[in-house]
Amino acid sequence: MTVERIDTLVVGAGQAGVAMSEHLNNQGVPHLVLERHRIAEAWRTRRWDSLVANGPAWHDRFPGLEFDDLDPDAFASKERVAAYFEAYARKINAPIRTGVEVRSVERNTGRPGFTVETSDGIIEANRVVAATGPFQTPVIPPIAPDDEALTQIHSAEYRNPEQLPEGAVLVVGAGSSGVQIAEELQRAGKRVYLSVGPHDRPPRAYRGRDFCWWLGVLGEWDAEMMRPGTEHVTIAVSGADGGKTIDFRELAHGGMTLVGRTRAFADGKVTFESDLADNLTAGDENYLSKLDAADDYIRRNGIDLPEEPEARAIPPDPQCVSDPILELDLAETGITSIVWATGFSVDYHWLKVDAFDENGRPRHQRGVSSEPGVYFVGLPWLSRRGSSFIWGVWHDAKHIADHIATQRKYLAYHAEAQRRAEDDASPRRAVTVV
Secondary structure, eight states, X not given: OOEEEEEEEEEOOSHHXXXXXXXXXXXXXXXXXXXXXXXXXXXXXXXXXXXXXXXXTTTSSOTTOOOTTSOTTSOOBHHHHHHHHHHHHHHTTOOEEESOOEEEEEEOSSSSSEEEEETXXXXXXXXXXXXXXXXXXXXXXXXXXXXXXXXXXXXXXXXXXXXXXXXXXXXXXXXXXXXXHHHHHHHXXXXXXXXXXXXXXXXXXXXXXXXXXXXXXXXXTTOOSOOTTOTTOEEOOBOGGGOBOOOHHHHHHTTOEEEOOEEEEETTEEEEOSOHHHHHHHHHHHHHHHHHHHHHHHHHHXXXXXXXXXXXXXXXXXXXXXXXXXXXXXXXXXXXXXXEOOOEEOOOTTEESSOBXXXXXXXXXXXXXXXXXXXXXXXXXXXXXXXXXXHHHHHHHHHHHHHHHHHHHXXXXXXXXXXXXXXXXXXXXXXXXX
């Protein structure tokens, strides 16, 4: 069997793989990017039809290319984002090979590098970069009912309201995906119940600047550690409908029914935690703290931005908050569908190396794995809060490419030193002096 050899193999051609290729190119590192589907496939087929980016076009992009014919303050559709990464890959001449699945990566014994089994043959690589991102395996919690009468789908499978049968819908999870799906279903005329857990609720914009700008100037994108106790806190922000601040009370006043975290299903009923009001209050505190920080920044720096006192108005509690629903009979309420907007887990079953902890999470420092020669890019909090965002991935990929280039220089020195030693030790022909 013919074996292909490459210095660095990048697995995945989404935003992380494309960014990785650019920086490896800049460092002169020979590499190959393998993608089992198409470039940016997740943006095409793992998102609902109406999805747009959560950040404005001026922010959610790589430094080397802007979105053509798009207002910098607009939010790109998922099709535009996928096309953007295709265009970027062409711009940098990324060596991407699509339609090739990586089945296993194993460290070689007694010699450097890794043997990679793919659907297109065997590759030997000195280094492997896992650029498959965090949204690999949809997670549906074990409390999901075993009920054939209910249509249950994950947000990764949701496309549009027509996909669901007649009847009310329970959306579990109130991060960006859950809220946007719930709103779309309500606009389509469906009765919607939204299960709201702990969340951060930043303003979409404040005093004429998008929240992406505020997090930037306030230094929050570069925060290197997650605040303790926020591991399971989602972020509720939306670029839909031109971008707007999510306010759960407004959603309820508009006809949506809010409930607390979903606890269990039994005997045709679903029960909820009594934490709805607390979750909303904590979200309000997060929202107001962002406004306070922005106001303080404006005062300290003498910036001229318009006042926005109405941004601090919090609507009154709707009845579903003041008198929370703790149990619903699915048949009586007409709930025929559940959309699980409950996130994703990573899947590295193909990466058969010692690079994971006891819970299967990658062990790394800024993407440099505990397994020499293995790297991770595109994961949340890889180096900072912004790591899983498009621009953050680009910066993390540069750090990893720099690390790879440095390692290559050490190996190049070793090879040259060894060559010189062999030359010095080789027999010299005798020279006769006349």
